[in-house]
Amino acid sequence: MAGPVILERAAELRALASALADSSTGTGTTVLVGGEAGSGKTTLTTHFVATAECRVLRSGCDGATTAAPLGPLVEVAEALAVELPADGGAPVDRVRLFAAVRAALVAEPTVWLIEDVHWADAATLDLVRYLSRRGEGSPVMLLLTFRDDEVGVGHPVRVLLGELATVRSVHRLGVPPLSRAAMAELARRSGVDVDVAALCERTGGNAFYVTEVLAGEDGAVPPTVRDAVLARTARLSPAAQDTLAAAAVLGGRAEIDVLAAVSGGALDAVDECLAAGVLLGGGAEVAFRHELAREALVSSVLPGRLRMLHRAAYAVLHESGADDRQLAHHAAAAGDGPNLIAHAPGAAARAAALGAHREAAEHYRAALRWGHLLGPAERGDLLERLSYECYLTGQLTEAVEARGAELALRRDSGDALRTGTSLRWLSRLSWYRLRNSEAERYAQEAVATLSQLPEGPELAMAYSNLASSGCSRRTWPIHRSGGTGPSSWPGGSATSTPRCTR
Ligand SMILES: Nc1ncnc2c1ncn2[C@@H]1O[C@H](COP(=O)(O)OP(=O)(O)OP(=O)(O)O)[C@@H](O)[C@H]1O
Ligand SMILES: [Mg+2]
Structure with a gap:
């Protein structure tokens, strides 16, 4: 077969060149290249950036695991000399981080290609939103690809497209089927x-x-694209097929030694895959020639074998010091609850610290599937964090369910502080869901519960919540004999009627 070839994309390449010309005059552009899986987005954008006469940055999003928080930025952080906080750090100041990224980008004419944003984490989409709205005075072209058949109604990329629809420097480009x-x-x-x-x-x-x-x-x-992929790999030796199955489980790319250890096969099986062009080599790593091929292979591995491969991947990657996110992914797919619980909360905390709250919720949710392995206090903590991440991402029904489950655990344990805090949160969540009487009931109960304890910030928050969750007919409750109650709070009065401020 002839070398890389690109047919019928002259109009699309012209549109990209025009967007680049705009950005070089200081009106930064964003181009969202959409098309069905395998339509030719990577081929088009790779061809385009190869001819761009400016700095080119390339990153991508991973579909094999829960998205890495700010993954595309991590890949180019060194080139941009942008420092990202280390694991386990405090929540990052995103305003400052995003401003630093923009400053580093606009320093010279640049095309930043981010592939497969349908798999992007929430923080990456926030960064895209931030940069796309600040094209003024920027010689930067943000070039994004996404599978439009994977972004249905409500998908975060669909939401982003809607939000950016009226920004003049944001363009969409379709990649049509070949004629x-x-x-x-x-x-x-x-x-x-x-x-x-x-x-x-x-x-x-x-x-x-x-x-x-x-x-x-x-x-x-063959009748489907999956069959076409599998027909091609069926000609390989059994050892090479085992290697491919292991590679598919490891994700888009893998170190050769890790791959050999996970598949349990000899290195020449890796060579056979490379020779057949099913895997591509690059230094110590191999990569799938295409994500669609990887997806087809994963779908062809029988469930028991899939678990064994994920178990082996967990063991090898644990040994090599992989991060919590990867380890949690393999532990989950291996059905290994204890190890999932060991890593998912760390992965969630990292995601939350970088602002990838949707992904943080996903990790907590995964850990809670094995919640029966935990004691009530630890389970309560995970439920509390899941509820908070769901609250931040507008998943209010789940936020309430998780809080409700947490509340039951806190009540059973007799922990008044956490019970009161949980009640306050349920009040707040109920208010957001327009359930005012529930909000008020929880608010009253939160104050009553926390009033049994020495005064502290939790009680103050409960009063604050009560002040803003109720309606005009209510009066302040005073639950402690001789308690200070609201009259001691600024502007408070034991008989005053709180105003609805929200
Ligand atoms: N314009 C084209 N002319 C000829 N061949 C093409 C063209 N576009 C893509 N191809 C071929 O089709 C294959 C798949 O294309 P590509 O990887 O660009 O699809 P994609 O849309 O990026 O897929 P995905 O949605 O999985 O990311 C390429 O490996 C290439 O060989
Ligand atoms: Mg692609």
Whole structure:
């Protein structure tokens, strides 16, 4: 087959060149390149950045695991000389961080290509939002790709597209299927004797599907893209197929030694995959030639074997010092509850510190699937954090459910401080859900519960919540004999009627 080729993308390349020209005059642009999986987004954008006469930064988002917080920024942080906080640190000041990223970017004309943002973490999308709205005076082109068949209604990328729709320097670009003429041309160049009509009909012009069929060399057109991938790998030896299954479980790329250790196979099986072009080599690492091929392979591994591979991946990566996020992913897929619980909270805390709250919630949720292995206090802590992350990301129903479950645990344990705090949160969440009477009931109970304890910030917060959650007909409760009650709070009075301020 001939070398890398790009057909029928002249109009798209012109549109990208025009956006780059705009950014070079100081009106920073954002271009969102959408198309179905395998339509040719990477090919188009790679071709484009290869010809760009300015600094080019490249990053991508990972679909194999829960998204890495600010993953695309981490990949270019060194090139931009932007410092990211180390693991386990306090929550990052995002205003400062985003401003520093922008300052580093605008220092010279730049194209920053971020691939596959349909898998981006919430903090990355916030950064994209921040940069896209600040194109003025910026010689930067933000070039993003996403699978438009994976961003349904309510998907964070769909929301982002809506928010940026009115920003003049933000453009969308579609990557259409290849035409029949292009497919015939690719078939001719490949030298494979294929029925072009069948190729057109089955593949619908999907560039990846077409390429897989033509790499098959026998001209057969399998009924699905997955079959086309698997037909190609079926010709490999059993050892090479085992290696591929292990590589698919490890994600888009893997160190060769890690791969060999996880598959339990010899290194020449890795070489066979490389020789067949199913994996691509680069130094000590190998990578899948395409994410769609990896996805097809993962889907073909039987459940028991999949667990064993994830178990082996956990053991090898644990030994090599991988981070909590990766270890939690493999532990979860291996059905290894104790290790999942050991790593998921750390992964969640890291995500939350960087502002990736959706991902933080995902990690807490995963840990809680094994919550029965924990004592009530630890389970309560995880529920509390899950509820908070859900609250931050607008998942209010789940936030209430988690708080409710936490409250039951706190009550059972007789921990009045945490019970009161949980009640206060339930009041607040109920208020957000427009359930005013519930909000008021929880608010009263929170004050009553915390009033049994020595005064502290929790009681102050409970009163503050009560002041803003109630309605005009209510009067202040005083639960402690001789207690100070609201009359001792600034502006408070034991008989005053709190105003609704929210
Ligand atoms: N314009 C094109 N002309 C010829 N071949 C193409 C073209 N675009 C893509 N291809 C072929 O199709 C394959 C898949 O394309 P590509 O990886 O760019 O798809 P993608 O849209 O990025 O997929 P994904 O959604 O999985 O990221 C490429 O490896 C390439 O061989
Ligand atoms: Mg791609």
